[in-house]
Amino acid sequence: MALEVKFINNIEQINQEEWNALSASPYPFTRYEFLSLLEQTGAVNGDNGWFALYMCIFEDDTLVVGLPLYQKTSWFGEYVFDWAWDEAYTRYGLAYYPKLTCAIPFTPVPGPRILTQRALTPELISLITEHIETLCEEADYSSCHLLFPTLSISDELTKQGWQQRKNVQFHWFNQNYHTFDDFLATFTARKRKNVKKERERVKQANVTIHRLYGDQIEEKHLQFFYRCYQQTYAKRSGHIGYLSQAFFTGLLTHLRNNVMLVIASQEETPIAAALYFYDENCLYGRYWGSLKDIDSLHFECCYYQGIEFCIENGLRCFNPGTQGEHKIQRGFVPTECYSNHWLKDRRFHHAITRFIQEESSHIEHYKKQTYELLPFKEPN
Numbered sequence: 001m002a003l004e005v006k007f008i009n010n011i012e013q014i015n016q017e018e019w020n021a022l023s024a025s026p027y028p029f030t031r032y033e034f035l036s037l038l039e040q041t042g043a044v045n046g047d048n049g050w051f052a053l054y055m056c057i058f059e060d061d062t063l064v065v066g067l068p069l070y071q072k073t074s075w076f077g078e079y080v081f082d083w084a085w086d087e088a089y090t091r092y093g094l095a096y097y098p099k100l101t102c103a104i105p106f107t108p109v110p111g112p113r114i115l116t117q118r119a120l121t122p123e124l125i126s127l128i129t130e131h132i133e134t135l136c137e138e139a140d141y142s143s144c145h146l147l148f149p150t151l152s153i154s155d156e157l158t159k160q161g162w163q164q165r166k167n168v169q170f171h172w173f174n175q176n177y178h179t180f181d182d183f184l185a186t187f188t189a190r191k192r193k194n195v196k197k198e199r200e201r202v203k204q205a206n207v208t209i210h211r212l213y214g215d216q217i218e219e220k221h222l223q224f225f226y227r228c229y230q231q232t233y234a235k236r237s238g239h240i241g242y243l244s245q246a247f248f249t250g251l252l253t254h255l256r257n258n259v260m261l262v263i264a265s266q267e268e269t270p271i272a273a274a275l276y277f278y279d280e281n282c283l284y285g286r287y288w289g290s291l292k293d294i295d296s297l298h299f300e301c302c303y304y305q306g307i308e309f310c311i312e313n314g315l316r317c318f319n320p321g322t323q324g325e326h327k328i329q330r331g332f333v334p335t336e337c338y339s340n341h342w343l344k345d346r347r348f349h350h351a352i353t354r355f356i357q358e359e360s361s362h363i364e365h366y367k368k369q370t371y372e373l374l375p376f377k378e379p380n
Helices: 016-021 032-040 083-091 122-139 151-159 180-184 189-204 219-237 245-254 297-313 325-330 346-371
Strands: 004-008 050-052 054-059 062-067 069-072 099-102 143-147 163-173 207-213 259-266 269-278 282-290 317-319 333-343
Touching: 004 122, 016 032, 016 062, 032 050, 032 245, 054 122, 062 122, 083 346, 099 122, 122 143, 122 151, 122 333, 143 151, 151 163, 151 333, 163 297, 163 325, 163 346, 180 189, 180 297, 189 207, 189 297, 189 325, 207 297, 219 245, 219 259, 219 269, 219 282, 259 297, 269 297, 282 297, 297 317, 297 325, 333 346
Parallel strands: 099 143, 282 317
Antiparallel strands: 004 054, 050 069, 054 062, 069 099, 143 333, 163 317, 163 333, 207 259, 259 269, 269 282
8 A cells, every 4th residue: 555644733643653663773762752741841843943743653553653744834943054044045135934843853863864663675665755855845844854863764764865064972882881980081191080079079169969860769859950951041141941840841751761850959958950862872861950160060960970971871872962162172072963855945955065175174173172182092
């Protein structure tokens, strides 16, 4: 039977079991529960510029392929910045928005973007891109952007004429360490001493750290985290965070076993918190907030506690989020990530092709420079 393609603007119209069965990966951010919680709490289909338009492919009325696709009316929460492209459209009197984006809202974490148990053949990729391009033509979207896919998917899309754009994040990789000291033993003496000093400063400030996960996390803990998160977000950016308290407390119902929370206390009074997601392979550091400025507390809560959690639980990697060259000297390795872009107006598509080619040489140079900053000893 022929495959049937539909675009669906509310995840409640999709069968939960069928959606979750599409992916063999434990990756939490494409799970129905996570995407549904974004909708239920207004992060999606609200005022943040994300409007669900899931691409679903059915065979015999059974869902066999799914993409987290969204109509976007602003750049908020994407983390692959295309402001210059928007400005170019404006200079020519054209509208860059609305556009389509295949991504996880507010979550710049590489992972699966085309969900299916089937082989991702060139024919299937072509079917997907053809329907998205047709939708852009018929509904007057300027473009479509697929953000933070796996390299294999990105390469396949490149073959379909969707331009591949590269960027760099900083990830930590577990080399079968047994303890945090095993990890530090790979550092040069000076860099190892710097990390120990940072951790000691936190202890000298009479700060204690607790890691909570699973049934250890209570609603009161997430309410405290949310207070820290909003205060720090407002201080740093001048506006509140995209995600609501209802989203974070809803994690206890929907994804409790994928959440780890770090809480820092000074003289038994909680003062800071960091929230992570994890699966059986990786840890994902996403959200942080503090009510009090203490030297090195951010590094302790957002990096060192995460590394210790990975070592203790045998997780192979730790993605602490985007940007931040300060991560390098703490053992996070420059790691390429990808996005793919198709623009309906062929003039702009060709112009952006040139832009990406020029940018790629700068990205490669930047990556080489950051490798020189790594704290590790030279191999024998």
